[in-house]
Amino acid sequence: EVQLLESGGGLVQPGGSLRLSCAASGFTFSSYAMTWVRQAPGKGLEWVSAVSDSGGDTKYTDSVKGRFTISRDNSKNTLYLQMNSLRAEDTAVYYCARDYACDSWGQGTLVTVSS
Amino acid sequence: QSVLTQPPSASGTPGQRVTISCSGSSSNIGSNTVNWYQQLPGTAPKLLIYFNNQRPSGVPDRFSGSKSGTSASLAISGLQSEDEADYYCAVWDDSLNEGVFGGGTKLTVL
Numbered sequence: 001e002v003q004l005l006e007s008g009g010g011l012v013q014p015g016g017s018l019r020l021s022c023a024a025s026g027f028t029f030s031s032y033a034m035t036w037v038r039q040a041p042g043k044g045l046e047w048v049s050a051v052s053d054s055g056g057d058t059k060y061t062d063s064v065k066g067r068f069t070i071s072r073d074n075s076k077n078t079l080y081l082q083m084n085s086l087r088a089e090d091t092a093v094y095y096c097a098r099d100y101a102c103d104s105w106g107q108g109t110l111v112t113v114s115s
Numbered sequence: 116q117s118v119l120t121q122p123p124s125a126s127g128t129p130g131q132r133v134t135i136s137c138s139g140s141s142s143n144i145g146s147n148t149v150n151w152y153q154q155l156p157g158t159a160p161k162l163l164i165y166f167n168n169q170r171p172s173g174v175p176d177r178f179s180g181s182k183s184g185t186s187a188s189l190a191i192s193g194l195q196s197e198d199e200a201d202y203y204c205a206v207w208d209d210s211l212n213e214g215v216f217g218g219g220t221k222l223t224v225l
Contacts, residue, residue, distance in 0.1 A: 035214070037160075044117070045152070045160060045203050047214035061213050095159055100207070100214070101150055103171065105159040 002026040002104040004096050009109030016086050016113070022079040022096030022106055030054075030074040033100050036081050038092035039108070046092070049081065050100055063089075086113045118143060119204055119217035126223040132192040135220045137204030139185050143215060147207045149187040151180055154201040154219075163202070164189060191222075199224045 008020040022034070036048040049070040050059045058070050069082040079096050093108040120138040127133040137149065151164035162171055164180035167187065179190045187206075191198055204217040 037216075044201075044219040045154075045205075045216040047205070047216055050214065059213055062211075101162065101165050102152070102160070102205070103162045103165065105161065107159050 002098060004098065004104060004106035006094065006096050006106045006109040009094065009111045011112045011114065012086055013115050014087060014113055017082070017084045018086065018111060020081040020083065020094055020096075020109060020111070022081075024077045024079065024096075024098070027098070029072075029077040032098050034070075034072060034079045035097045035100060035102050036070060036079075037095045037097055037102065037105075038090075038111075039095070040089075040092040043092075048094070051079070083111070086111075088113050117218040118208060118211070118215040119206065121202075121204060121217035121220045123218065124221045124223065126225055127191075127194045128225045129194055129196065131194045132190060133194060133222065134191075135189045135202050135204075135222070137187045137189070137217050139187075139206060139215075141185060142210035143185075143206045143208040144182065144187055145185040146209050149180065149182055150205045151178075151187075151189045152203045152205065154203065156200070160203065194224055196224050198222060 003025045005023045035050040051070045055072045067085045071080045091113045095108045096106045098104040148166045152160040153163045154160040167182040168180040202220045208215045
């Protein structure tokens with residue numbers, strides 16, 4: 001069974017940093033691209049970033065380019081999202097999902113950016 | 116505003132058939148395959164339809180997807196109370212070079 005478990009969310013001040021992690025199990029992690037999707041409170045889904053299976057190709061939505069970095073450690077079956085220069089509008093539940101198609105999702109981790 | 120346009124709400128009575136539309140452009144729906152997701156209240160999204168019209172194992176055949184030109188649709192037949200959820204379309208956009216989601220449609224079963 002595919003399992004994705006996000007962690008690392010919390011309350012951070014504007015301008016601060018957080019690193020999210022997503023521990024994967026139940027499938028061959030190194031064979032799949034991975035995606036981060038976020039959902040602001042009461043709002044819809046927003047695609048954030050994706051990384052290829054090898055980690056060599058990364059994509060970002062414009063609003064996070066230069067501030068967020070997606071990476072992965074295939075030896076640890078773990079996906080990361082380093083978030084810097086956080087803004088109030090980054091407040092959301094962050095989900096990791098398997099593949100570009102997002103065929104399996106984690107339960108999400110809440111990031112709150114507030115002073 | 117989302118690149119993909121969905122109606123904010125839809126409704127139907129048990130047993131009815133409802134459809135949810137997703138309108139895009141040549142750089143997204145017109146060029147790539149569409150996925151649909153179901154998000155039940157308080158839960159993570161779940162893949163419902165991939166490659167425009169394919170159902171993952173475990174998804175009832177009451178759910179079907181289609182695509183024509185720059186638009187896609189999700190149809191739910193034999194509507195059930197447990198279908199009450201938010202539904203999102205998603206696709207890769209070649210111009211933006213990123214994935215995009217529709218704004219979501221809240222389905223109410225009356």
